[in-house]
Amino acid sequence: MDNVQNIRDIDILGFMNSCHWKQNAKTTSENASYENSTSQECLQTAPNGNHDIKSLSWEKVLLFLNTMYAFRWPEEDVEICSPESGSLALNEWIFSTQIQGKIFAPVLLDYLDNKKSIKSTSYFSLMEYALEIIDFFKTRYGLDARSIQNKELANKDALINFIEHSSYNFVQHDMILAIARKLISNGFELKKSTNGISTKKRTQDINHPAITAHIKDLHRSGVKEKSVNGKYKISYALFLNWLNKTYVQFQSTSCDELPLSLVTEEHLLEFKQHLLRLENKGIYTKQTVSNCFYDIRFLLANLYKLGWLAKDITMDVTGIPYERYYYRELPTDAKLQCFFHNIQLYSDHPTLELAAFGLMLCLGLRIHEVANIRYQDINVENRTISVFGKNEKSAILPLPDPLQNYFQKLVVNKSQDVHLFGNNSQSTIRKLRAQYKLYSFVSGWKYPGGPHLLRHTFISRLSERTDCPSQLLMYLARHDRPENTARYVHRSPNQLTSAVNKINY
Numbered sequence: 001m002d003n004v005q006n007i008r009d010i011d012i013l014g015f016m017n018s019c020h021w022k023q024n025a026k027t028t029s030e031n032a033s034y035e036n037s038t039s040q041e042c043l044q045t046a047p048n049g050n051h052d053i054k055s056l057s058w059e060k061v062l063l064f065l066n067t068m069y070a071f072r073w074p075e076e077d078v079e080i081c082s083p084e085s086g087s088l089a090l091n092e093w094i095f096s097t098q099i100q101g102k103i104f105a106p107v108l109l110d111y112l113d114n115k116k117s118i119k120s121t122s123y124f125s126l127m128e129y130a131l132e133i134i135d136f137f138k139t140r141y142g143l144d145a146r147s148i149q150n151k152e153l154a155n156k157d158a159l160i161n162f163i164e165h166s167s168y169n170f171v172q173h174d175m176i177l178a179i180a181r182k183l184i185s186n187g188f189e190l191k192k193s194t195n196g197i198s199t200k201k202r203t204q205d206i207n208h209p210a211i212t213a214h215i216k217d218l219h220r221s222g223v224k225e226k227s228v229n230g231k232y233k234i235s236y237a238l239f240l241n242w243l244n245k246t247y248v249q250f251q252s253t254s255c256d257e258l259p260l261s262l263v264t265e266e267h268l269l270e271f272k273q274h275l276l277r278l279e280n281k282g283i284y285t286k287q288t289v290s291n292c293f294y295d296i297r298f299l300l301a302n303l304y305k306l307g308w309l310a311k312d313i314t315m316d317v318t319g320i321p322y323e324r325y326y327y328r329e330l331p332t333d334a335k336l337q338c339f340f341h342n343i344q345l346y347s348d349h350p351t352l353e354l355a356a357f358g359l360m361l362c363l364g365l366r367i368h369e370v371a372n373i374r375y376q377d378i379n380v381e382n383r384t385i386s387v388f389g390k391n392e393k394s395a396i397l398p399l400p401d402p403l404q405n406y407f408q409k410l411v412v413n414k415s416q417d418v419h420l421f422g423n424n425s426q427s428t429i430r431k432l433r434a435q436y437k438l439y440s441f442v443s444g445w446k447y448p449g450g451p452h453l454l455r456h457t458f459i460s461r462l463s464e465r466t467d468c469p470s471q472l473l474m475y476l477a478r479h480d481r482p483e484n485t486a487r488y489v490h491r492s493p494n495q496l497t498s499a500v501n502k503i504n505y
Contacts, residue, residue, distance in 0.1 A: 056472060058398060062383070064468055065362060065400040068461040071337035073402040074344035074354055087120040090346040090442070094120075094127055103134055107150050107179050115175075120346065121434035122171045124441070129172040136162045154183040163190060207256045210308045211236055214299055217306060235295035242271060260303065265313040271296065272320065282448065286322040293320045328490050329447060330457045336361065338443045346442070347435075355406040356421055356432060357439075360451055362400045363387075364458035364477055367451050371421060371428040375414045378407050389478050397476065459488035 099112055108130050115126060137148045140158060153159065159180055168176065173190065180188040206212075215228055223232075240255040243263070250258050275289035284292075297314045304312040331339070343357065344350045359365040359373070369389050377386040383399045385407075399407065410420065422428040436451040447453055459477050462468055463485075470482065479485045 056469070061472065061476075062398050062400065064462065064465055064472075065398060068458075068465075069333055069336060069361075071333040073358075073405075074340055074350070075405075085345050087346060087348050088117065090120045090438075091116040091118075091123045093442070094123060098127055099130070102145055103130055104146050105134075105149050105153055107153065107182055108133070111175060111178060118171070121431070121438050124438045125169060125434075126171055126175055129166075129168060129175060132166060133162060133176075136166075150183060153179065156180075156184050159184070206233055206237055206240070208236075208240065208258065208260075209256075210260050210303055211299070213306055213308065214302055217302060231291070232295055232299075235292040236299065238292060239271060239296050239299075242274060243267065246270075246274075260300070261309060263300070263313065265317060268296070268300070268313055268317050272317070275320065285449075286320070290320040290322045328449075328453065328456055329492070330453070330460055330490055331445065331447065335443065335445065336457075339439055339445070342439050342442050346439075351406055351409055352421065353435060355403065355410060357436070357451070357454065358403050358406060359385075360454035361458055362403055363397050364455045366455060367429055367432055368425065370432065371419070371425040373420045375411055375418055375420055378411055378420070380404065380408050380411060387478070393478065395475070395478050456488050456490065459485060460490045463489045 095112060095116060099109070103109060103112070112126060112130060115123060118126075133153070134145055134148055137143065137152055137158065138145065141148075141152065143152065159176075163176060177188070177190055180190075215232070218228060218232065219225070237255075240258055243250045243258060244253075244255050245251075247267070249262060253259070272293055275284070275293055278284045279286055279289045297317060297319065300309065301312055301314045303309045304314075340354060340357070343353050347353045356370050359370050360367070363385070365387060366389065369387050372388060373385070377388075378399075379385070380399070383404055384396050385399055385403075386394060386396055388394050419425070419428070422431070433450055440447070459473070462473055462476060470485075474482060474485050477485050477488065
C-alpha cells in the first residue's frame with residue numbers, strides 16, 4: 001500500500017475538530033498560579049508563515065516532526081558488534097572510569113569486579129551505593145578515599161549507622177550484606193528498614209485514630225479515595241515516621257499510637273526544614289515538599305477543628321511556596337545524539353530502547369504512555385500510533401521517520417494484543433527510569449529530573465517553529481489548557497538575547 005497516499009487520506013483537521021479536541025479548547029485562567037511565570041506569547045504564532053489550521057495536512061505535520069532535531073539518528077538496522085559494545089562493555093566502562101581510582105577498599109573492589117556480568121542498570125546502582133559508602137566514611141572520619149580500606153569499613157557501629165540512614169534496593173542490599181559478613185561476622189543480619197518498604201505498604205498501615213477521623217472528614221467533604229490513598233496518606237506516613245525516628249518523646253510508641261497532642265509549632269517548623277533538606281538533596285521536588293507540608297498543616301488544623309487537638313499550631317506557620325513553572329535547561333542536538341548513540345552502543349536491545357526513548361523525544365509521550373503501547377496501537381502503513389494518556393484520553397499521532405523505521409523492524413510477526421515494551425507496565429516504567437538514568441550519566445548529562453525531560457524538549461522544540469499553530473502544539477502535547485503547554489516551553493538565555501537584539505527601538 002502506498003504510504004504517502006495513506007498519509008494524505010488522514011484528515012488532521014478532523015481529529016482536531018473531534019469532541020475530544022473541542023473539550024480541550026479552553027482558555028487560560030487569569031488566576032492560574034503560573035500565569036505570571038510564563039510568557040503566554042510563547043504560544044502565539046508570529047505573523048509570518050502558515051497558521052491556518054484548516055490548511056494543515058498530515059504531511060505538513062510530519063514535516064514539523066521530522067525537522068525538529070538536527071542530528072543523525074542511530075540506524076535501526078545497524079547492530080554494533082564488538083568487544084566495546086553491549087551491557088558487558090558498559091559495565092567494564094563503569095568499573096574502569098567510575099570505580100577504580102575512587103574506591104580503594106579491596107572488599108568493595110573485589111565484589112564489584114565479580115559482579116560485572118549482571119545487567120548494567122543493576123551494576124550502575126551498585127556503583128552508586130558503593131560510592132555512598134565511601135562518602136559516608138569520608139565525612140564521618142575526615143579521611144580521603146585512599147585511606148578507607150577494609151579496616152575502616154569493618155567498624156560495625158559505623159556500618160550499621162550508614163545502613164540505617166540509607167535507602168537500598170535488592171542488589172544493594174545483597175552487596176552491603178555480603179561485605180558486612182565478610183568484614184564483621186558471618187552472622188551479620190540487616191534489620192528491616194522502613195526505607196525499603198513501599199509507599200503503598202506504609203500508607204496501608206496507617207491506623208492512627210485521629211488521622212482516621214480526619215480522613216472520614218475528607219470523604220464527607222467529597223475528597224476521592226484515590227486522592228486519599230495516592231496523596232494524603234503518603235504525607236501522613238512521612239510525617240509520623242519522621243516524628244517517631246527524630247524525637248525521643250515519640251520513640252516509645254508506634255506511629256499509630258503517637259500522641260499528636262504533643263506536637264508543637266517547633267516540631268512543625270523542624271519538619272518543614274526536614275522537607276527542604278530532602279528537596280536540596282534532590283530526593284523530592286519543590287512541588288512535592290510544598291504539597292506534603294500543606295497536607296500536614298491542613299491535617300493539624302483540621303484535627304483542631306474536630307476537637308482532637310487543644311490548639312491550632314499552624315496559625316503562624318507559613319507554607320513552602322513554589323512556582324508551577326521553572327526554567328529547565330534542555331539538551332542540545334549534540335547532547336541528544338550522544339544519548340541515543342550510547343543506547344545503540346551499550347544496549348542489548350538497541351532498537352527497542354531507541355523506540356521507547358524516541359517516543360518521548362519525537363512525540364512527547366509520558367513514560368506511562370510508552371509503557372502501555374501495544375503492537376495493535378501502531379500502524380506502520382498509515383504511519384500512525386494510538387496513544388492513551390491521562391484520564392484515559394486517546395489521540396492518534398503521526399510517526400516521524402526515526403520511529404517509523406524502528407517500528408517497521410519491531411512489529412514484524414508480533415501478536416497484536418501484546419505490549420511492546422513489556423506486559424507489566426509498572427515494571428516497564430521502573431526499567432525505563434533506570435535505563436534513562438544510566439544512559440544520561442554515561443552521556444555526561446547533568447540535567448535534573450528523569451525521562452520527562454524529553455517531553456519538555458519535544459514541546460519546546462515544536463513551539464520554536466513559527467509556522468506551527470498553537471492549536472496543533474496543544475494537540476500534539478495532548479494538553480487540555482494552553483497554560484499547561486506553556487509550562488513546557490523553555491527558551492535558553494542565548495535565544496532570549498537573540499530575540500531582544502532583534503527589537504527595533
